[in-house]
Amino acid sequence: MRLSRYFMPILKENPKEAEIVSHRLMLRAGMIRQQSQGIYSWLPLGKRVLDKVNAIIRDEQNRAGAIELSMPTLQSAELWQESGRYDAYGKEMLRIKDRQDRPMLYGPTSEEMVTDIFRSSVKSYKDLPLNLYHIQLKFRDEIRPRFGTMRSREFMMKDAYSFDLTREAAEHSYNKMFAAYLRTFDRLGLRAIPMRADTGPIGGKLSHEFIILADTGESEVFCHKDFVDFDIPGEHTDFDSVEGLQAIFDKWTSLYAATSEMHDEAAFNAVPEGDRLSARGIEVGHIFYFGTKYSEPMGAKVQGPDGKEHFVHMGSYGIGPTRLVPAIIEASHDDNGIIWPASVAPFDIVVINMKAGDQACDDTCELIYAALSKAGKDVLYDDTDDRAGTKFATADLIGVPVQIIAGPRAVANGEVEVKDRKTGARETMTIEAAINRFVA
Numbered sequence: 218m219r220l221s222r223y224f225m226p227i228l229k230e231n232p233k234e235a236e237i238v239s240h241r242l243m244l245r246a247g248m249i250r251q252q253s254q255g256i257y258s259w260l261p262l263g264k265r266v267l268d269k270v271n272a273i274i275r276d277e278q279n280r281a282g283a284i285e286l287s288m289p290t291l292q293s294a295e296l297w298q299e300s301g302r303y304d305a306y307g308k309e310m311l312r313i314k315d316r317q318d319r320p321m322l323y324g325p326t327s328e329e330m331v332t333d334i335f336r337s338s339v340k341s342y343k344d345l346p347l348n349l350y351h352i353q354l355k356f357r358d359e360i361r362p363r364f365g366t367m368r369s370r371e372f373m374m375k376d377a378y379s380f381d382l383t384r385e386a387a388e389h390s391y392n393k394m395f396a397a398y399l400r401t402f403d404r405l406g407l408r409a410i411p412m413r414a415d416t417g418p419i420g421g422k423l424s425h426e427f428i429i430l431a432d433t434g435e436s437e438v439f440c441h442k443d444f445v446d447f448d449i450p451g452e453h454t455d456f457d458s459v460e461g462l463q464a465i466f467d468k469w470t471s472l473y474a475a476t477s478e479m480h481d482e483a484a485f486n487a488v489p490e491g492d493r494l495s496a497r498g499i500e501v502g503h504i505f506y507f508g509t510k511y512s513e514p515m516g517a518k519v520q521g522p523d524g525k526e527h528f529v530h531m532g533s534y535g536i537g538p539t540r541l542v543p544a545i546i547e548a549s550h551d552d553n554g555i556i557w558p559a560s561v562a563p564f565d566i567v568v569i570n571m572k573a574g575d576q577a578c579d580d581t582c583e584l585i586y587a588a589l590s591k592a593g594k595d596v597l598y599d600d601t602d603d604r605a606g607t608k609f610a611t612a613d614l615i616g617v618p619v620q621i622i623a624g625p626r627a628v629a630n631g632e633v634e635v636k637d638r639k640t641g642a643r644e645t646m647t648i649e650a651a652i653n654r655f656v657a
């Protein structure tokens with residue numbers, strides 16, 4: 218991508234409305250724009266990061282056996298009347314009427330919709346287990362939308378829904394998502410700790426929130442400090458192994474960890490004082506097992522091996538991609554801007570032409586840009602005629618992991634500079650060596 222032809226509206230000034238660093242940096246880097254309170258556009262740079270986050274989420278959902286579909290944002294009120302949640306949900310639900318005066322709503326979550334899909338076509342235990350997910354916009358008329366996309370009214374959610382014949386089978390489905398979440402957040406460069414959680418309007422008894430420790434987090438959390446160094450389940454985790462996944466769940470729930478709603482002061486005080494971690498946290502995922510809470514009122518049942526009909530046991534599993542992007546920034550930035558983990562960086566490499574219009578600089582940059590793009594790298598080429606200082610500041614602000622800098626003096630020697638955004642380390646090398654480093 219040539220910066221001269223891209224759309225990346227960088228802000229020079231610090232936006233006054235932004236209270237936390239991630240919100241400030243997302244606005245300054247031209248990633249998002251607020252359209253009305255708690256409702257955002259994702260501008261091209263932000264959209265790239267969001268897509269990469271979603272790709273990792275999708276990859277790990279698929280690995281764990283979940284199947285992607287897409288359900289609508291607008292839902293009919295009738296479905297929610299069946300489950301009894303239409304009246305219970307309260308003011309957070311945006312209610313609308315269509316031209317026939319039929320009550321509709323902008324979905325805050327999709328338990329009812331997916332249960333309706335399930336009951337219309339699954340009739341036998343032989344079709345279980347089943348886990349269906351989508352990555353879709355949601356709307357909750359939050360009383361206090363704030364911190365940019367961290368807590369917005371319209372936001373994106375990956376929501377998965379599992380269906381099983383028995384409670385035991387449903388627990389295995391829960392454990393699959395539990396392990397998939399540990400892997401997902403790790404690949405996003407985050408350390409998320411599962412904590413016992415309250416179930417709120419989703420309902421059920423078994424529930425964990427996945428929390429990232431951060432000073433700007435909205436909730437207060439309490440846990441054993443060893444969680445920070447626990448091993449993440451590997452790529453070859455067998456998601457069909459009931460014992461294997463139970464062992465992962467048991468290990469990750471063996472020490473104290475709870476959000477403030479579930480906090481038990483006495484149990485926490487039983488943890489040796491030096492091992493206690495009380496901090497603020499950002500909830501990036503939330504999983505629930507709620508048995509037959511929706512399947513019973515909505516009549517979602519299958520024939521079991523005993524020939525009888527059974528209401529299915531369900532769970533739901535949410536991740537907030539549009540919250541994860543600022544959460545990653547909270548965890549990874551410095552005074553100059555964002556430092557993206559390579560896995561979600563909007564571009565892999567930025568090529569900085571320090572003197573656009575200078576033939577040797579132009580030729581060198583074009584050569585590098587073409588070679589790296591051909592090798593499948595996402596390259597941003599700063600070919601604008603801004604001052605070098607402005608270009609460096611922009612490259613640091615948008616946090617691309619590697620900068621290749623071509624200035625007249627180095628280029629005259631057939632060389633460029635390669636800068637690592639995270640460490641700031643700079644290395645001068647031949648043009649060929651710079652290309653080979655990233656092509657190999």
Ligand code: 5CA
Pocket residue numbers: 325326327328357359366367368369370372373374375376377419500501502503504533534535536537538539540
């Ligand atoms: N149906 C269940 C799971 S599929 C559910 O709705 N769970 S939830 O309410 O906990 O939301 C799931 C995730 O969505 C949260 O962990 C959070 O990451 C994200 N999320 C929830 N509300 C917001 C919001 N207002 N802004 C941004 N992300 C949000």
